[in-house]
Each structure stands twice: as structure tokens, then as C-alpha cells.
Amino acid sequence: MSSVLFWIIAFVAIGSAFIVVLNKNLFYSAIALVFTFMGVAGLYVFLWADFMAGVQVMIYVGGILVLILFGIMLTNRISSVNISHSNYHQGIGAVIVIGIFFILGWMILETPWLRIVEQEPTQTVGKIGRLLMTEYLLPFEVASVLLLAALIGAAMLSRKAN
Amino acid sequence: MDQLHNYLLIASVLFSLGLFAVITRRNAVAVLMGVELILNSANLNFLAFSRFGGMNFNGHIFALFVIIMAAAEAAVALAIIINLYNNYQSINVDEAGQLKR
Incomplete structure (x- = not known):
């Protein structure tokens, strides 16, 4: 049961992170960032870090995200509808980032991690x-x-x- | 959910996405969002290693300081972005060269 919950939370965090990065509308990106932060806070709970989860929700969702929304509002004219900005050199960026991700993943899966049971x-x-x-x-x-x-x-x- | 490498893989996905946002986005606010994703993935790593490495709370303190840094960084970055917007009427990071003119 809690394993299913873990994967749901991880999926929400990663999926909304994809929306943050790829969506053309900046406002939708900021709203998706809420779900990423909440998902990461849920993962903190699975890591026995309940205080850090609370701090994450308060500071990131309550503080930093409001600042980012203010930034979006102040740097775009509300009357002009498109708060959108297309990405730049997406192909090269995707190749570099996927390469880095595979190197990281290979390193993570190959390393025999020492595990201290607590x-x-x-x-x-x-x-x-x-x-x-x-x-x-x-x-x-x-x-x-x-x-x-x-x-x-x-x-x-x-x-x-x- | 009880394996270290699950958390590390999730954190590396978040890191890669944040890096992608930093290197491909033109809008400065979107670049800032990418930086926040990277900081979150670093925090997830700190807490995962703290949990599976003996639970001695040093990782929690580090993550707490990272969150404090993130708050300060977001405030200053947004001040700079608003300044840029007042000077250039756009926040495209490619066009921005000076804070003052």
C-alpha cells in the first residue's frame, strides 16, 4: 500500500517537473511547480524527514513560489495574452541532458551502496x-x-x- | 520505496530536467524555476543519504541550509529580473547584458 503511494508521489513529482520544463506557458509552469514541490515534500516524508517536509511546503510553496508568480506577473503585461516563451536549442540541450542522466543513472545502479539499517x-x-x-x-x-x-x-x- | 537508488534516480531525473530548463529556456523566470528544481534534487539526495546512512540528522541540517539559500537566492534573483525588465522591457537572458544603462 505505501509502496504504491510512494510511486504515485514520485510519478506526480516527475510528471509535473516535465510540465514545468516543457510547457510554453510560463504561468502553467509555475502552477506545475507547486505539484513538484509537494511531491518532493511527500518523498521527504518517506525518508522519515517530517520536519523537512513541513519546511519544504512552507518555504517553497508558500514563499518562493509566490515570489516566482509575482515575477511572472510583474514582467508580463497582463493585457497581452501570451505569457509564453519558446525554448532555445532544444535538440542539443536534450542530447546533453539525456547523456548526463544516463551517466548518473548508470553510476547510481552500478555502485554497491553501503546500507546502515536504522x-x-x-x-x-x-x-x-x-x-x-x-x-x-x-x-x-x-x-x-x-x-x-x-x-x-x-x-x-x-x-x-x- | 525502501531502496536508496530509487530516491537517487528520482533526484537525478529532477536534476536533469532542471538542467534542461537552465540551458534551453530564454525567459529568466523559467531559468530560475530550473535552478529551484536542481536545488530540490540536491535536497532529496541529502535526505536520502541521511536516511540510509545511519539517520544522524546532519543531512537534514544541510538540506535546511540549502532551503534558506534558495529563499535568499529567489528574492535577489527576482529583484534582478525586475530591474532587467525595467531597463529592457524583456527578460530574455540572451539580450540582457547590463543591469544599468
Whole structure:
């Protein structure tokens, strides 16, 4: 049962990623990106990363995707109907990407992966919080400075010059 | 669902699609979407190796930082794209040469 669910989620994530990449209408691409992010969040749940799934839904779907939709709306005149942009050099790109995918897949299937069997953890949030406050305290603080810098930089770049 | 290579293969499909979007799309917002797909596939790899490599949560922390980076990157990238649009009236990445003129 859960195996079937896993493959359904994987299929949704990959299929909507194809729509993101190949659809000519940019707005449909952004909507398909929602399903890709949700599918990846579902895969996180299968990987026992429930906190990360929540973070994925909140930040990607709630934050980044809204930003991308704003970007699409602000850079196209709504009155002009076609929010579409065709792709460029699709043939060469497809050959390169399929080659890279086959190399990656061959490497993944050929490597004898070491497997450590573990029990499913009873809690994830507490352990992540403890690691963030002890071992990864410096990167955590640096990340807050980075977010502040990005906030100021984005506000400065996008305001009208006068 | 209980095998490492399933997750790695799904992540490599997402990576390939994101790379395809980055190298073939002309619209800067679509290129940004491709970058997001690549970051998602990297996160999936981090969490898969964390789950099948002993579940010691270091992969979770890395994925968390990648998501923080992605948020900052999306904000700055969209500011640059809007700036480009104000200057050129288009966001074709082939035409964009300067942020200011």
C-alpha cells in the first residue's frame, strides 16, 4: 500500500517537473511547480524527514513560489495574452541532458551502496533543533545575516531609481 | 520505496530536467524555476543519504541550509529580473547584458 503511494508521489513529482520544463506557458509552469514541490515534500516524508517536509511546503510553496508568480506577473503585461516563451536549442540541450542522466543513472545502479539499517526515529524536530544550537550554531547565525543581506539587497535592487 | 537508488534516480531525473530548463529556456523566470528544481534534487539526495546512512540528522541540517539559500537566492534573483525588465522591457537572458544603462 505505501509502496504504491510512494510511486504515485514520485510519478506526480516527475510528471509535473516535465510540465514545468516543457510547457510554453510560463504561468502553467509555475502552477506545475507547486505539484513538484509537494511531491518532493511527500518523498521527504518517506525518508522519515517530517520536519523537512513541513519546511519544504512552507518555504517553497508558500514563499518562493509566490515570489516566482509575482515575477511572472510583474514582467508580463497582463493585457497581452501570451505569457509564453519558446525554448532555445532544444535538440542539443536534450542530447546533453539525456547523456548526463544516463551517466548518473548508470553510476547510481552500478555502485554497491553501503546500507546502515536504522530504526525509525521517534522525533526529528528536537534533534534538529539541538544540532542547530550546538554543532551548527555558527552557520545558523551566518544564515540569519545572509537572509538580512538578501532582504536589503533585493529591496535596494528592485526599487525605482530616481 | 525502501531502496536508496530509487530516491537517487528520482533526484537525478529532477536534476536533469532542471538542467534542461537552465540551458534551453530564454525567459529568466523559467531559468530560475530550473535552478529551484536542481536545488530540490540536491535536497532529496541529502535526505536520502541521511536516511540510509545511519539517520544522524546532519543531512537534514544541510538540506535546511540549502532551503534558506534558495529563499535568499529567489528574492535577489527576482529583484534582478525586475530591474532587467525595467531597463529592457524583456527578460530574455540572451539580450540582457547590463543591469544599468
